[in-house]
Amino acid sequence: MTGNRTFTMIKPDAVENGHIGAILEKITAAGFKIVAMKYTQLSVRDAQGFYAVHSERPFFGELVEFMTRGPIVAAILEKDNAVEDFRALIGATNPAEAAEGTIRKLFATSIGENAVHGSDSDENAAIEGAFHFAGREVF
Ligand code: GDP
Numbered sequence: 001m002t003g004n005r006t007f008t009m010i011k012p013d014a015v016e017n018g019h020i021g022a023i024l025e026k027i028t029a030a031g032f033k034i035v036a037m038k039y040t041q042l043s044v045r046d047a048q049g050f051y052a053v054h055s056e057r058p059f060f061g062e063l064v065e066f067m068t069r070g071p072i073v074a075a076i077l078e079k080d081n082a083v084e085d086f087r088a089l090i091g092a093t094n095p096a097e098a099a100e101g102t103i104r105k106l107f108a109t110s111i112g113e114n115a116v117h118g119s120d121s122d123e124n125a126a127i128e129g130a131f132h133f134a135g136r137e138v139f
Contacts, residue, residue, distance in 0.1 A: 003082075003083075003122045004078055004079060004080055004081070004082050005035065005076055005077065005078050005082050005122075005125055005126075005129065006076070006077050006079075006082040006083045006086045006118060006119045006125045007074075007075070007076055007077070007117075007118075007119045007124075007125045007128040007129045007132070008027070008074070008075050008076075008077055008086065008090075008116055008117055008118055008119075009072045009073065009074050009075075009116065009117040010023050010024075010072060010073040010075075010115070010116055011066070011067065011072055011113070011114070011115055011116060011117060012066060012067065012068075012069050012070040012071065012072060012113075013066070013108070013109060013113040013114075013115060014107050014108075014115040014116065015070060015071055015072060015073065016070055017107070019107045019115065020073055022106075022107070023103055023107060023115070023116060024073075026089070026103055026106075027075075027077065027089070027103075030079075030085070030089050031079050031085075032077040032078065032079045032082070032085075032086065032089075033077065033078045033079065034075055034076075034077060034078075035076050035077065035078045035138055035139050036074075036075060036076040036129070036132075036133045036137050036138040036139065037073065037074070037075040037076075038073070038074050038075075038132065038133070038137070039071055039072075039073055040071065040072060040074055040132070041068070041070065041071045041072065042067050042068050042072065043068065044064060044068055046068075047063070047064040047067040047068050048064055049131070050067075050128070050131060051063055051064065051067070059112060062112060063112065066112055066113060074132045074133075076125075076129045076133060076138055082125070083118075083119055083120070083121060083122055083125055086118045086119075087118050087120065088102075089102060089103060089118075090102055090103045090104050090115075090116050090118045091103060091104040091105050092104065093111055093114060094110075094111040094114070095108035095109065095110070095111070095114055095115075096111075103115060103116050104116065
């Protein structure tokens, strides 16, 4: 994966609340091309592995429970400056602090249940994309 790709998940809260279509619309309207996508559900082991960097944080158990409680949409997105531009599109981790018009401002309900994931570096985008997709699933 090159530096013009990022990885996202539409999290269980946004799926439950019927926001898949609206979120994908915001993503494509912002100029991101979907180069891989699947509807799937994380196992506890998947979520613990994906969020291993947070394993010592007090909210880790809550995060794993949340991320495994229902299906998600996982996708790899392509655009110039993808990681930074996508973080701007989704907004701050806490929707109360997210800028107007951002995906989290529009669709998230709390700091934990915040609708979408976006990779925080090119390196993590590559790791996270490979976590979810085989090479033949990426276009
Ligand atoms: P992100 O990069 O904006 O997603 O934020 P972080 O990497 O700091 O945290 C990863 C994810 O953990 C967030 O998107 C939230 O779903 C969750 N999270 C972060 N902080 C908290 C918190 O204080 N409480 C709970 N329950 N979840 C949190």
